[in-house]
Amino acid sequence: MKAHHHGHEHELEPEYGLPERLPEQERIVWQGSPSATALFQRVFHARGLVVYFSLLMALRVALAYQPEQGLAAALREASWMIPVAGLALMVFGLIAWLIARTTVYTITTRRVVMRIGIVLNVTFNLPFKRIASADLRLGASGVGDIALTLVPEDKIAFLHLWPHAKPWTVANPVPMMRCLPAAEQVGRLLHQACAQWAGRPLASTPASNSRDVEQHRDYSGHREVVNG
Numbered sequence: 001m002k003a004h005h006h007g008h009e010h011e012l013e014p015e016y017g018l019p020e021r022l023p024e025q026e027r028i029v030w031q032g033s034p035s036a037t038a039l040f041q042r043v044f045h046a047r048g049l050v051v052y053f054s055l056l057m058a059l060r061v062a063l064a065y066q067p068e069q070g071l072a073a074a075l076r077e078a079s080w081m082i083p084v085a086g087l088a089l090m091v092f093g094l095i096a097w098l099i100a101r102t103t104v105y106t107i108t109t110r111r112v113v114m115r116i117g118i119v120l121n122v123t124f125n126l127p128f129k130r131i132a133s134a135d136l137r138l139g140a141s142g143v144g145d146i147a148l149t150l151v152p153e154d155k156i157a158f159l160h161l162w163p164h165a166k167p168w169t170v171a172n173p174v175p176m177m178r179c180l181p182a183a184e185q186v187g188r189l190l191h192q193a194c195a196q197w198a199g200r201p202l203a204s205t206p207a208s209n210s211r212d213v214e215q216h217r218d219y220s221g222h223r224e225v226v227n228g
Contacts, residue, residue, distance in 0.1 A: 017104030030107040036100035038179035044092040053085035136187040144183030
């Protein structure tokens with residue numbers, strides 16, 4: 001499964017989404033990008049923003065309401081907030097779209113590569129031997145995140161990773177492939193690639209119970225090898 005190329009802005013890359021061509025013995029297992037819609041909803045909390053601006057407008061109407069002028073006058077008094085709220089949502093939506101457009105996650109037979117950054121692209125190479133565990137957080141409609149916990153001696157600054165970092169891990173940042181469509185399939189491919197790299201039989205993975213309930217799965221069958 002490969003990502004769709006977005007125009008020609010990255011045509012100078014030796015290989016799409018990668019800082020250099022892969023060695024002959026290494027191949028791409030999966031390549032893709034986050035869902036812009038899911039980024040808008042999860043990273044920028046679109047629903048929360050709508051609720052926030054709705055409450056602000058309701059408060060403004062309540063403060064402006066005077067019985068002799070009626071509700072219509074109060075609504076007109078607060079109407080200036082509608083374009084402000086709309087603009088804020090459009091800006092966050094645009095940022096989410098740009099993040100999705102410029103991000104490429106790649107799983108090879110030896111590593112995970114994250115090419116991120118809207119203005120300045122940064123590429124993080126995460127060899128399997130430096131990944132202690134991989135945890136899948138699966139949400140509704142099959143969209144999910146895969147957190148890649150690195151071995152203790154490896155650290156990437158949270159600000160360098162955001163929003164491709166597990167939330168609330170500022171002190172010990174955890175790289176995360178965010179808002180992946182068909183995330184469970186991607187997790188299985190990662191698990192299989194890690195198991196084959198480690199030279200161990202592929203461990204069984206529990207089946208999905210429900211797509212509407214968030215689930216956490218550990219795809220780190222190679223833990224003993226990479227930590228050894």
